[in-house]
Amino acid sequence: MPRISFITPLDQPSGSKRLLDILRTGLKDPHFNQLRIVTAYAKSGPLLRLKSDIETWLASGNSLCAILGIDQQGTSKEALTIAADLCKELYITRENGITFHPKIYLFDGPKHAKIIIGSNNLTVGGTETNFESSVILDLVLPDDDSIYTDLDTMWNKLLPHSCVATKAFEQKLLDELVANGAVLSELDKQARAKLTGNYPAAPRTGLIRKPASPLPISIMKSPKSNATAIMGQPQSSQQVVAGLIIQIKPHHNGEIFLSKIAVLQNPSFFGWPFKGSTIPKKVGNPAYPQRTPDPVVNINVYGSTTTPTLTLSNYKLNMVYYSTKEEIRITASPLVSQVPEYSIMVMMHGNSVGIDYEISIYRPDSPQYTYWLVACNQSMPGGGKKARKFGWF
Known part of the structure:
Protein backbone atom coordinates (compact mmCIF):
# COMPACT_ATOMS: atom_id res chain seq x y z
CA MET A 1 0.00 0.00 0.00
CA SER A 185 5.10 37.63 -21.47
CA GLU A 186 4.88 38.06 -17.71
CA LEU A 187 5.17 41.83 -17.99
CA ASP A 188 2.27 41.94 -20.46
CA LYS A 189 0.25 39.67 -18.20
CA GLN A 190 0.83 42.00 -15.23
CA ALA A 191 -0.08 45.07 -17.27
CA ARG A 192 -3.34 43.54 -18.45
CA ALA A 193 -4.24 42.34 -14.97
CA LYS A 194 -3.67 45.83 -13.58
CA LEU A 195 -5.94 47.39 -16.18
CA THR A 196 -8.72 44.93 -15.39
CA GLY A 197 -8.28 45.21 -11.62
CA ASN A 198 -7.22 41.56 -11.43
CA TYR A 199 -3.74 42.13 -10.04
CA PRO A 200 -2.78 40.53 -6.68
CA ALA A 201 -3.04 42.98 -3.80
CA ALA A 202 -0.58 43.52 -0.98
CA PRO A 203 -1.52 41.54 2.16
CA ARG A 204 -3.86 43.35 4.53
CA THR A 205 -5.51 40.53 6.51
CA GLY A 206 -4.60 39.23 9.93
CA LEU A 207 -3.23 35.92 8.59
CA ILE A 208 0.50 35.55 9.26
CA ARG A 209 1.94 34.45 5.94
CA LYS A 210 5.40 33.32 5.00
CA PRO A 211 6.52 35.03 1.78
CA ALA A 212 7.72 33.24 -1.32
CA SER A 213 11.36 32.20 -1.31
CA PRO A 214 13.74 34.81 -2.73
CA LEU A 215 14.89 34.64 -6.31
CA PRO A 216 18.42 33.18 -6.56
CA ILE A 217 21.16 35.78 -6.66
CA SER A 218 22.58 34.10 -9.74
CA ILE A 219 19.67 35.14 -11.96
CA MET A 220 19.87 38.81 -11.07
CA LYS A 221 22.09 41.20 -12.97
CA SER A 222 25.61 41.59 -11.58
CA PRO A 223 26.43 45.19 -10.68
CA LYS A 224 29.41 46.67 -12.49
CA SER A 225 32.09 48.96 -11.15
CA ASN A 226 31.12 52.06 -13.12
CA ALA A 227 27.66 52.63 -11.66
CA THR A 228 26.99 56.00 -13.29
CA ALA A 229 27.71 54.72 -16.78
CA ILE A 230 25.57 51.62 -16.38
CA MET A 231 22.70 53.40 -14.65
CA GLY A 232 22.56 55.81 -17.55
CA GLN A 233 21.87 52.99 -19.99
CA PRO A 234 18.42 51.47 -20.49
CA GLN A 235 18.52 47.76 -19.69
CA SER A 236 16.18 44.90 -20.38
CA SER A 237 13.44 44.25 -17.83
CA GLN A 238 13.54 41.54 -15.20
CA GLN A 239 10.15 40.10 -16.05
CA VAL A 240 10.41 37.53 -13.26
CA VAL A 241 10.51 40.04 -10.41
CA ALA A 242 7.36 40.55 -8.33
CA GLY A 243 8.89 42.78 -5.69
CA LEU A 244 11.80 44.04 -3.63
CA ILE A 245 12.46 43.24 0.04
CA ILE A 246 14.87 45.64 1.74
CA GLN A 247 15.88 46.70 5.25
CA ILE A 248 15.54 50.46 5.63
CA LYS A 249 16.82 53.19 7.95
CA PRO A 250 14.62 56.30 7.65
CA HIS A 251 16.55 59.51 8.29
CA HIS A 252 15.21 62.41 10.35
CA ASN A 253 14.23 64.26 7.15
CA GLY A 254 12.19 61.31 5.84
CA GLU A 255 14.77 60.12 3.33
CA ILE A 256 15.24 56.38 2.86
CA PHE A 257 18.31 55.12 1.01
CA LEU A 258 17.64 52.29 -1.43
CA SER A 259 20.31 49.79 -2.43
CA LYS A 260 22.48 50.87 -5.34
CA ILE A 261 23.20 47.17 -5.96
CA ALA A 262 19.47 46.44 -6.19
CA VAL A 263 18.94 49.32 -8.60
CA LEU A 264 21.73 48.07 -10.84
CA GLN A 265 20.35 44.55 -10.75
CA ASN A 266 16.91 45.63 -11.89
CA PRO A 267 16.74 49.25 -13.13
CA SER A 268 13.30 48.92 -14.71
CA PHE A 269 11.67 48.13 -11.35
CA PHE A 270 12.55 51.66 -10.21
CA GLY A 271 11.73 53.33 -13.53
CA TRP A 272 15.41 53.98 -14.19
CA PRO A 273 16.84 56.01 -15.87
CA PHE A 274 14.96 58.99 -14.39
CA LYS A 275 13.86 61.61 -16.92
CA GLY A 276 13.23 64.62 -14.66
CA SER A 277 15.47 66.83 -12.52
CA THR A 278 15.27 68.30 -9.04
CA ILE A 279 14.97 72.07 -8.56
CA PRO A 280 17.84 73.16 -6.27
CA LYS A 281 16.77 75.11 -3.20
CA LYS A 282 19.87 77.28 -3.45
CA VAL A 283 21.21 78.93 -6.59
CA GLY A 284 24.35 77.21 -7.74
CA ASN A 285 23.55 73.84 -6.19
CA PRO A 286 23.42 70.92 -8.64
CA ALA A 287 20.20 69.44 -9.98
CA TYR A 288 19.82 65.69 -9.67
CA PRO A 289 17.94 63.11 -11.77
CA GLN A 290 14.43 62.65 -10.40
CA ARG A 291 11.64 60.28 -11.31
CA THR A 292 8.79 62.36 -12.68
CA PRO A 293 6.01 62.40 -11.98
CA ASP A 294 6.45 61.15 -8.43
CA PRO A 295 5.33 57.53 -8.21
CA VAL A 296 2.00 57.18 -6.41
CA VAL A 297 2.05 54.51 -3.71
CA ASN A 298 -0.03 52.91 -0.99
CA ILE A 299 1.93 52.31 2.23
CA ASN A 300 0.98 50.10 5.18
CA VAL A 301 3.19 49.89 8.26
CA TYR A 302 2.88 46.79 10.49
CA GLY A 303 3.99 46.51 14.12
CA SER A 304 3.15 44.02 16.85
CA THR A 305 -0.40 43.50 15.58
CA THR A 306 -1.51 42.11 12.24
CA THR A 307 -3.38 45.28 11.33
CA PRO A 308 -1.53 48.36 10.04
CA THR A 309 -0.32 50.94 12.54
CA LEU A 310 -0.09 53.51 9.74
CA THR A 311 -1.69 53.68 6.29
CA LEU A 312 -0.82 56.18 3.58
CA SER A 313 -3.02 56.02 0.51
CA ASN A 314 -2.20 57.59 -2.87
CA TYR A 315 1.01 59.02 -1.42
CA LYS A 316 3.36 60.78 -3.83
CA LEU A 317 6.78 59.27 -3.23
CA ASN A 318 9.70 61.52 -4.13
CA MET A 319 12.47 59.44 -5.79
CA VAL A 320 15.85 61.07 -6.57
CA TYR A 321 19.26 59.87 -7.73
CA TYR A 322 22.03 61.75 -5.94
CA SER A 323 24.70 61.26 -8.57
CA THR A 324 27.57 62.70 -6.51
CA LYS A 325 27.19 59.86 -4.00
CA GLU A 326 25.58 57.39 -6.43
CA GLU A 327 22.55 56.93 -4.18
CA ILE A 328 18.85 56.59 -4.91
CA ARG A 329 16.65 57.93 -2.13
CA ILE A 330 12.93 58.02 -1.59
CA THR A 331 11.27 60.47 0.81
CA ALA A 332 8.28 59.73 3.02
CA SER A 333 8.30 62.03 6.06
CA PRO A 334 5.27 60.43 7.82
CA LEU A 335 7.33 57.25 8.31
CA VAL A 336 10.00 58.86 10.51
CA SER A 337 8.16 58.49 13.82
CA GLN A 338 6.61 55.13 12.93
CA VAL A 339 9.44 53.11 11.38
CA PRO A 340 12.62 52.22 13.34
CA GLU A 341 15.89 51.37 11.61
CA TYR A 342 16.25 47.92 10.04
CA SER A 343 12.53 47.62 9.46
CA ILE A 344 11.77 45.71 6.27
CA MET A 345 10.09 47.36 3.31
CA VAL A 346 8.34 45.15 0.77
CA MET A 347 7.82 47.04 -2.48
CA MET A 348 5.55 45.58 -5.17
CA HIS A 349 4.15 46.96 -8.40
CA GLY A 350 0.77 48.62 -7.91
CA ASN A 351 -2.38 46.53 -8.23
CA SER A 352 -4.68 49.19 -9.67
CA VAL A 353 -4.59 51.94 -12.26
CA GLY A 354 -2.90 55.05 -10.88
CA ILE A 355 -0.91 53.20 -8.20
CA ASP A 356 2.74 52.59 -9.06
CA TYR A 357 3.72 50.61 -5.96
CA GLU A 358 2.13 48.82 -3.03
CA ILE A 359 4.50 49.12 -0.07
CA SER A 360 4.29 47.13 3.16
CA ILE A 361 6.73 47.93 5.98
CA TYR A 362 7.31 45.41 8.77
CA ARG A 363 8.86 46.75 11.95
CA PRO A 364 11.14 44.43 13.98
CA ASP A 365 8.26 43.80 16.43
CA SER A 366 5.99 42.50 13.64
CA PRO A 367 5.18 38.74 13.65
CA GLN A 368 5.97 38.80 9.91
CA TYR A 369 9.41 40.36 10.34
CA THR A 370 11.52 37.19 10.66
CA TYR A 371 9.89 35.61 7.60
CA TRP A 372 10.75 38.59 5.43
CA LEU A 373 14.26 38.86 6.85
CA VAL A 374 14.99 35.27 5.84
CA ALA A 375 13.95 36.20 2.29
CA CYS A 376 16.68 38.88 2.17
CA ASN A 377 19.50 36.87 0.59
CA GLN A 378 21.85 39.72 -0.33
CA SER A 379 23.79 42.20 1.79
CA MET A 380 24.70 45.82 1.15
CA PRO A 381 28.27 46.87 1.93
CA GLY A 382 28.77 48.80 5.18
CA GLY A 383 26.25 51.35 6.37
CA GLY A 384 25.97 51.49 10.14
CA LYS A 385 26.07 48.99 12.99
CA LYS A 386 25.34 46.11 10.66
CA ALA A 387 24.92 45.75 6.92
CA ARG A 388 21.40 46.08 5.60
CA LYS A 389 19.99 43.20 3.59
CA PHE A 390 17.71 42.92 0.58
CA GLY A 391 16.30 40.38 -1.85
CA TRP A 392 13.95 39.91 -4.80
CA PHE A 393 10.89 37.71 -5.02
Whole structure:
Protein backbone atom coordinates (compact mmCIF):
# COMPACT_ATOMS: atom_id res chain seq x y z
CA MET A 1 0.00 0.00 0.00
CA PRO A 2 1.29 3.49 -0.80
CA ARG A 3 2.15 5.93 1.95
CA ILE A 4 -0.33 8.81 1.75
CA SER A 5 0.22 12.38 2.94
CA PHE A 6 -1.25 15.76 2.08
CA ILE A 7 -0.64 19.40 1.39
CA THR A 8 -3.52 21.04 3.22
CA PRO A 9 -4.85 24.54 2.37
CA LEU A 10 -3.07 26.32 5.25
CA ASP A 11 0.29 24.59 4.76
CA GLN A 12 1.70 26.80 2.03
CA PRO A 13 0.73 30.27 3.34
CA SER A 14 2.16 29.34 6.76
CA GLY A 15 5.26 27.80 5.18
CA SER A 16 4.87 24.48 7.03
CA LYS A 17 4.80 22.44 3.80
CA ARG A 18 5.26 23.70 0.26
CA LEU A 19 5.30 21.99 -3.11
CA LEU A 20 8.51 23.79 -4.09
CA ASP A 21 10.34 22.17 -1.16
CA ILE A 22 8.91 18.75 -2.03
CA LEU A 23 10.09 19.12 -5.62
CA ARG A 24 13.54 20.27 -4.51
CA THR A 25 13.86 17.29 -2.18
CA GLY A 26 12.74 14.91 -4.93
CA LEU A 27 15.35 16.30 -7.31
CA LYS A 28 18.02 15.31 -4.77
CA ASP A 29 16.61 11.86 -4.00
CA PRO A 30 18.74 9.03 -5.51
CA HIS A 31 15.66 6.78 -5.66
CA PHE A 32 14.34 8.80 -8.63
CA ASN A 33 15.68 9.28 -12.14
CA GLN A 34 12.75 10.94 -13.88
CA LEU A 35 10.36 13.82 -13.16
CA ARG A 36 7.25 14.31 -15.26
CA ILE A 37 5.06 17.38 -14.81
CA VAL A 38 1.53 17.97 -16.06
CA THR A 39 0.18 21.39 -15.18
CA ALA A 40 -2.43 23.85 -16.38
CA TYR A 41 -0.36 27.00 -15.77
CA ALA A 42 3.38 27.60 -15.55
CA LYS A 43 5.37 30.74 -14.77
CA SER A 44 9.08 31.42 -14.62
CA GLY A 45 9.27 31.78 -10.81
CA PRO A 46 9.39 28.10 -9.72
CA LEU A 47 11.58 27.12 -12.66
CA LEU A 48 14.13 29.80 -11.82
CA ARG A 49 14.12 28.84 -8.15
CA LEU A 50 14.65 25.16 -9.06
CA LYS A 51 16.97 25.74 -12.01
CA SER A 52 20.20 24.93 -10.18
CA ASP A 53 18.70 21.74 -8.69
CA ILE A 54 17.32 20.68 -12.07
CA GLU A 55 20.66 21.25 -13.79
CA THR A 56 22.41 19.10 -11.16
CA TRP A 57 19.69 16.48 -11.59
CA LEU A 58 20.18 16.45 -15.36
CA ALA A 59 23.97 16.30 -15.06
CA SER A 60 23.53 13.02 -13.16
CA GLY A 61 21.77 11.50 -16.19
CA ASN A 62 18.21 12.01 -14.97
CA SER A 63 15.40 13.48 -17.08
CA LEU A 64 12.69 16.13 -16.85
CA CYS A 65 9.62 16.08 -19.08
CA ALA A 66 6.56 18.33 -18.99
CA ILE A 67 3.12 18.85 -20.51
CA LEU A 68 1.98 22.45 -20.05
CA GLY A 69 -1.44 23.91 -20.72
CA ILE A 70 -1.73 27.34 -22.31
CA ASP A 71 -5.43 28.03 -21.72
CA GLN A 72 -6.55 31.40 -20.35
CA GLN A 73 -3.04 32.79 -20.97
CA GLY A 74 -2.00 31.05 -17.74
CA THR A 75 1.40 29.88 -18.99
CA SER A 76 3.95 32.55 -19.80
CA LYS A 77 6.41 32.97 -22.61
CA GLU A 78 9.26 32.98 -20.09
CA ALA A 79 8.14 29.69 -18.52
CA LEU A 80 8.00 27.96 -21.89
CA THR A 81 11.41 29.29 -22.86
CA ILE A 82 13.05 28.17 -19.60
CA ALA A 83 11.28 24.79 -19.66
CA ALA A 84 12.46 24.19 -23.24
CA ASP A 85 16.06 24.55 -22.06
CA LEU A 86 15.61 22.20 -19.10
CA CYS A 87 13.25 19.54 -20.41
CA LYS A 88 14.21 16.42 -22.31
CA GLU A 89 10.66 16.49 -23.67
CA LEU A 90 8.30 19.48 -23.56
CA TYR A 91 4.75 19.52 -24.84
CA ILE A 92 2.05 22.16 -25.10
CA THR A 93 -1.61 21.22 -25.02
CA ARG A 94 -4.73 23.14 -25.96
CA GLU A 95 -8.17 22.06 -27.14
CA ASN A 96 -10.69 24.71 -28.11
CA GLY A 97 -13.68 24.65 -25.79
CA ILE A 98 -12.03 22.47 -23.13
CA THR A 99 -9.83 23.93 -20.39
CA PHE A 100 -6.68 21.94 -19.59
CA HIS A 101 -6.61 22.01 -15.79
CA PRO A 102 -4.68 19.08 -14.21
CA LYS A 103 -1.74 19.46 -11.81
CA ILE A 104 0.35 16.30 -11.48
CA TYR A 105 4.01 15.87 -10.49
CA LEU A 106 5.44 12.36 -10.94
CA PHE A 107 8.88 11.26 -9.74
CA ASP A 108 9.83 7.73 -10.60
CA GLY A 109 12.77 5.33 -10.44
CA PRO A 110 13.44 1.59 -10.60
CA LYS A 111 11.91 0.80 -7.20
CA HIS A 112 10.20 3.97 -5.98
CA ALA A 113 7.80 6.65 -7.17
CA LYS A 114 6.29 9.80 -5.69
CA ILE A 115 3.18 11.46 -7.08
CA ILE A 116 1.69 14.81 -6.07
CA ILE A 117 -1.83 15.36 -7.43
CA GLY A 118 -3.95 18.35 -6.50
CA SER A 119 -4.52 22.03 -7.15
CA ASN A 120 -0.91 23.27 -7.36
CA ASN A 121 0.03 24.94 -10.64
CA LEU A 122 3.70 25.48 -11.51
CA THR A 123 3.59 29.12 -10.38
CA VAL A 124 4.97 30.91 -7.33
CA GLY A 125 1.51 30.94 -5.80
CA GLY A 126 0.87 27.32 -6.68
CA THR A 127 4.18 26.05 -5.34
CA GLU A 128 4.65 28.35 -2.33
CA THR A 129 2.06 30.88 -1.17
CA ASN A 130 -1.48 30.01 -2.29
CA PHE A 131 -4.09 28.07 -0.37
CA GLU A 132 -3.69 24.72 -2.16
CA SER A 133 -4.47 21.09 -1.47
CA SER A 134 -2.82 17.95 -2.83
CA VAL A 135 -2.49 14.25 -2.16
CA ILE A 136 1.06 12.85 -2.04
CA LEU A 137 1.52 9.16 -2.79
CA ASP A 138 4.84 7.44 -2.05
CA LEU A 139 4.98 4.16 -3.93
CA VAL A 140 7.25 1.14 -3.57
CA LEU A 141 7.61 -0.92 -6.75
CA PRO A 142 6.57 -3.55 -7.68
CA ASP A 143 4.16 -3.68 -4.71
CA ASP A 144 2.31 -0.58 -5.94
CA ASP A 145 2.63 -1.31 -9.65
CA SER A 146 -1.13 -1.09 -10.25
CA ILE A 147 -1.23 2.54 -9.11
CA TYR A 148 1.98 3.43 -10.90
CA THR A 149 0.78 1.83 -14.14
CA ASP A 150 -2.40 3.94 -14.11
CA LEU A 151 -0.33 7.13 -13.74
CA ASP A 152 2.14 6.08 -16.41
CA THR A 153 -0.80 5.35 -18.74
CA MET A 154 -2.24 8.77 -17.97
CA TRP A 155 1.02 10.41 -19.08
CA ASN A 156 1.22 8.37 -22.28
CA LYS A 157 -2.37 9.16 -23.21
CA LEU A 158 -1.56 12.87 -23.11
CA LEU A 159 1.36 12.60 -25.53
CA PRO A 160 0.89 13.79 -29.15
CA HIS A 161 0.52 10.29 -30.57
CA SER A 162 -2.56 9.78 -28.38
CA CYS A 163 -3.89 13.29 -27.76
CA VAL A 164 -4.45 15.55 -30.75
CA ALA A 165 -4.54 18.61 -28.50
CA THR A 166 -0.90 18.09 -27.46
CA LYS A 167 2.06 19.19 -29.59
CA ALA A 168 5.81 18.93 -29.12
CA PHE A 169 7.35 22.29 -28.26
CA GLU A 170 9.08 24.18 -31.04
CA GLN A 171 10.27 27.78 -31.07
CA LYS A 172 8.20 28.35 -34.20
CA LEU A 173 5.08 27.20 -32.34
CA LEU A 174 5.84 29.54 -29.42
CA ASP A 175 6.35 32.45 -31.82
CA GLU A 176 2.94 31.77 -33.34
CA LEU A 177 1.26 31.56 -29.92
CA VAL A 178 2.84 34.85 -28.83
CA ALA A 179 1.90 36.53 -32.12
CA ASN A 180 -1.77 35.57 -31.80
CA GLY A 181 -1.97 36.46 -28.09
CA ALA A 182 -2.44 32.93 -26.74
CA VAL A 183 0.79 33.22 -24.73
CA LEU A 184 1.88 36.46 -23.04
CA SER A 185 5.10 37.63 -21.47
CA GLU A 186 4.88 38.06 -17.71
CA LEU A 187 5.17 41.83 -17.99
CA ASP A 188 2.27 41.94 -20.46
CA LYS A 189 0.25 39.67 -18.20
CA GLN A 190 0.83 42.00 -15.23
CA ALA A 191 -0.08 45.07 -17.27
CA ARG A 192 -3.34 43.54 -18.45
CA ALA A 193 -4.24 42.34 -14.97
CA LYS A 194 -3.67 45.83 -13.58
CA LEU A 195 -5.94 47.39 -16.18
CA THR A 196 -8.72 44.93 -15.39
CA GLY A 197 -8.28 45.21 -11.62
CA ASN A 198 -7.22 41.56 -11.43
CA TYR A 199 -3.74 42.13 -10.04
CA PRO A 200 -2.78 40.53 -6.68
CA ALA A 201 -3.04 42.98 -3.80
CA ALA A 202 -0.58 43.52 -0.98
CA PRO A 203 -1.52 41.54 2.16
CA ARG A 204 -3.86 43.35 4.53
CA THR A 205 -5.51 40.53 6.51
CA GLY A 206 -4.60 39.23 9.93
CA LEU A 207 -3.23 35.92 8.59
CA ILE A 208 0.50 35.55 9.26
CA ARG A 209 1.94 34.45 5.94
CA LYS A 210 5.40 33.32 5.00
CA PRO A 211 6.52 35.03 1.78
CA ALA A 212 7.72 33.24 -1.32
CA SER A 213 11.36 32.20 -1.31
CA PRO A 214 13.74 34.81 -2.73
CA LEU A 215 14.89 34.64 -6.31
CA PRO A 216 18.42 33.18 -6.56
CA ILE A 217 21.16 35.78 -6.66
CA SER A 218 22.58 34.10 -9.74
CA ILE A 219 19.67 35.14 -11.96
CA MET A 220 19.87 38.81 -11.07
CA LYS A 221 22.09 41.20 -12.97
CA SER A 222 25.61 41.59 -11.58
CA PRO A 223 26.43 45.19 -10.68
CA LYS A 224 29.41 46.67 -12.49
CA SER A 225 32.09 48.96 -11.15
CA ASN A 226 31.12 52.06 -13.12
CA ALA A 227 27.66 52.63 -11.66
CA THR A 228 26.99 56.00 -13.29
CA ALA A 229 27.71 54.72 -16.78
CA ILE A 230 25.57 51.62 -16.38
CA MET A 231 22.70 53.40 -14.65
CA GLY A 232 22.56 55.81 -17.55
CA GLN A 233 21.87 52.99 -19.99
CA PRO A 234 18.42 51.47 -20.49
CA GLN A 235 18.52 47.76 -19.69
CA SER A 236 16.18 44.90 -20.38
CA SER A 237 13.44 44.25 -17.83
CA GLN A 238 13.54 41.54 -15.20
CA GLN A 239 10.15 40.10 -16.05
CA VAL A 240 10.41 37.53 -13.26
CA VAL A 241 10.51 40.04 -10.41
CA ALA A 242 7.36 40.55 -8.33
CA GLY A 243 8.89 42.78 -5.69
CA LEU A 244 11.80 44.04 -3.63
CA ILE A 245 12.46 43.24 0.04
CA ILE A 246 14.87 45.64 1.74
CA GLN A 247 15.88 46.70 5.25
CA ILE A 248 15.54 50.46 5.63
CA LYS A 249 16.82 53.19 7.95
CA PRO A 250 14.62 56.30 7.65
CA HIS A 251 16.55 59.51 8.29
CA HIS A 252 15.21 62.41 10.35
CA ASN A 253 14.23 64.26 7.15
CA GLY A 254 12.19 61.31 5.84
CA GLU A 255 14.77 60.12 3.33
CA ILE A 256 15.24 56.38 2.86
CA PHE A 257 18.31 55.12 1.01
CA LEU A 258 17.64 52.29 -1.43
CA SER A 259 20.31 49.79 -2.43
CA LYS A 260 22.48 50.87 -5.34
CA ILE A 261 23.20 47.17 -5.96
CA ALA A 262 19.47 46.44 -6.19
CA VAL A 263 18.94 49.32 -8.60
CA LEU A 264 21.73 48.07 -10.84
CA GLN A 265 20.35 44.55 -10.75
CA ASN A 266 16.91 45.63 -11.89
CA PRO A 267 16.74 49.25 -13.13
CA SER A 268 13.30 48.92 -14.71
CA PHE A 269 11.67 48.13 -11.35
CA PHE A 270 12.55 51.66 -10.21
CA GLY A 271 11.73 53.33 -13.53
CA TRP A 272 15.41 53.98 -14.19
CA PRO A 273 16.84 56.01 -15.87
CA PHE A 274 14.96 58.99 -14.39
CA LYS A 275 13.86 61.61 -16.92
CA GLY A 276 13.23 64.62 -14.66
CA SER A 277 15.47 66.83 -12.52
CA THR A 278 15.27 68.30 -9.04
CA ILE A 279 14.97 72.07 -8.56
CA PRO A 280 17.84 73.16 -6.27
CA LYS A 281 16.77 75.11 -3.20
CA LYS A 282 19.87 77.28 -3.45
CA VAL A 283 21.21 78.93 -6.59
CA GLY A 284 24.35 77.21 -7.74
CA ASN A 285 23.55 73.84 -6.19
CA PRO A 286 23.42 70.92 -8.64
CA ALA A 287 20.20 69.44 -9.98
CA TYR A 288 19.82 65.69 -9.67
CA PRO A 289 17.94 63.11 -11.77
CA GLN A 290 14.43 62.65 -10.40
CA ARG A 291 11.64 60.28 -11.31
CA THR A 292 8.79 62.36 -12.68
CA PRO A 293 6.01 62.40 -11.98
CA ASP A 294 6.45 61.15 -8.43
CA PRO A 295 5.33 57.53 -8.21
CA VAL A 296 2.00 57.18 -6.41
CA VAL A 297 2.05 54.51 -3.71
CA ASN A 298 -0.03 52.91 -0.99
CA ILE A 299 1.93 52.31 2.23
CA ASN A 300 0.98 50.10 5.18
CA VAL A 301 3.19 49.89 8.26
CA TYR A 302 2.88 46.79 10.49
CA GLY A 303 3.99 46.51 14.12
CA SER A 304 3.15 44.02 16.85
CA THR A 305 -0.40 43.50 15.58
CA THR A 306 -1.51 42.11 12.24
CA THR A 307 -3.38 45.28 11.33
CA PRO A 308 -1.53 48.36 10.04
CA THR A 309 -0.32 50.94 12.54
CA LEU A 310 -0.09 53.51 9.74
CA THR A 311 -1.69 53.68 6.29
CA LEU A 312 -0.82 56.18 3.58
CA SER A 313 -3.02 56.02 0.51
CA ASN A 314 -2.20 57.59 -2.87
CA TYR A 315 1.01 59.02 -1.42
CA LYS A 316 3.36 60.78 -3.83
CA LEU A 317 6.78 59.27 -3.23
CA ASN A 318 9.70 61.52 -4.13
CA MET A 319 12.47 59.44 -5.79
CA VAL A 320 15.85 61.07 -6.57
CA TYR A 321 19.26 59.87 -7.73
CA TYR A 322 22.03 61.75 -5.94
CA SER A 323 24.70 61.26 -8.57
CA THR A 324 27.57 62.70 -6.51
CA LYS A 325 27.19 59.86 -4.00
CA GLU A 326 25.58 57.39 -6.43
CA GLU A 327 22.55 56.93 -4.18
CA ILE A 328 18.85 56.59 -4.91
CA ARG A 329 16.65 57.93 -2.13
CA ILE A 330 12.93 58.02 -1.59
CA THR A 331 11.27 60.47 0.81
CA ALA A 332 8.28 59.73 3.02
CA SER A 333 8.30 62.03 6.06
CA PRO A 334 5.27 60.43 7.82
CA LEU A 335 7.33 57.25 8.31
CA VAL A 336 10.00 58.86 10.51
CA SER A 337 8.16 58.49 13.82
CA GLN A 338 6.61 55.13 12.93
CA VAL A 339 9.44 53.11 11.38
CA PRO A 340 12.62 52.22 13.34
CA GLU A 341 15.89 51.37 11.61
CA TYR A 342 16.25 47.92 10.04
CA SER A 343 12.53 47.62 9.46
CA ILE A 344 11.77 45.71 6.27
CA MET A 345 10.09 47.36 3.31
CA VAL A 346 8.34 45.15 0.77
CA MET A 347 7.82 47.04 -2.48
CA MET A 348 5.55 45.58 -5.17
CA HIS A 349 4.15 46.96 -8.40
CA GLY A 350 0.77 48.62 -7.91
CA ASN A 351 -2.38 46.53 -8.23
CA SER A 352 -4.68 49.19 -9.67
CA VAL A 353 -4.59 51.94 -12.26
CA GLY A 354 -2.90 55.05 -10.88
CA ILE A 355 -0.91 53.20 -8.20
CA ASP A 356 2.74 52.59 -9.06
CA TYR A 357 3.72 50.61 -5.96
CA GLU A 358 2.13 48.82 -3.03
CA ILE A 359 4.50 49.12 -0.07
CA SER A 360 4.29 47.13 3.16
CA ILE A 361 6.73 47.93 5.98
CA TYR A 362 7.31 45.41 8.77
CA ARG A 363 8.86 46.75 11.95
CA PRO A 364 11.14 44.43 13.98
CA ASP A 365 8.26 43.80 16.43
CA SER A 366 5.99 42.50 13.64
CA PRO A 367 5.18 38.74 13.65
CA GLN A 368 5.97 38.80 9.91
CA TYR A 369 9.41 40.36 10.34
CA THR A 370 11.52 37.19 10.66
CA TYR A 371 9.89 35.61 7.60
CA TRP A 372 10.75 38.59 5.43
CA LEU A 373 14.26 38.86 6.85
CA VAL A 374 14.99 35.27 5.84
CA ALA A 375 13.95 36.20 2.29
CA CYS A 376 16.68 38.88 2.17
CA ASN A 377 19.50 36.87 0.59
CA GLN A 378 21.85 39.72 -0.33
CA SER A 379 23.79 42.20 1.79
CA MET A 380 24.70 45.82 1.15
CA PRO A 381 28.27 46.87 1.93
CA GLY A 382 28.77 48.80 5.18
CA GLY A 383 26.25 51.35 6.37
CA GLY A 384 25.97 51.49 10.14
CA LYS A 385 26.07 48.99 12.99
CA LYS A 386 25.34 46.11 10.66
CA ALA A 387 24.92 45.75 6.92
CA ARG A 388 21.40 46.08 5.60
CA LYS A 389 19.99 43.20 3.59
CA PHE A 390 17.71 42.92 0.58
CA GLY A 391 16.30 40.38 -1.85
CA TRP A 392 13.95 39.91 -4.80
CA PHE A 393 10.89 37.71 -5.02
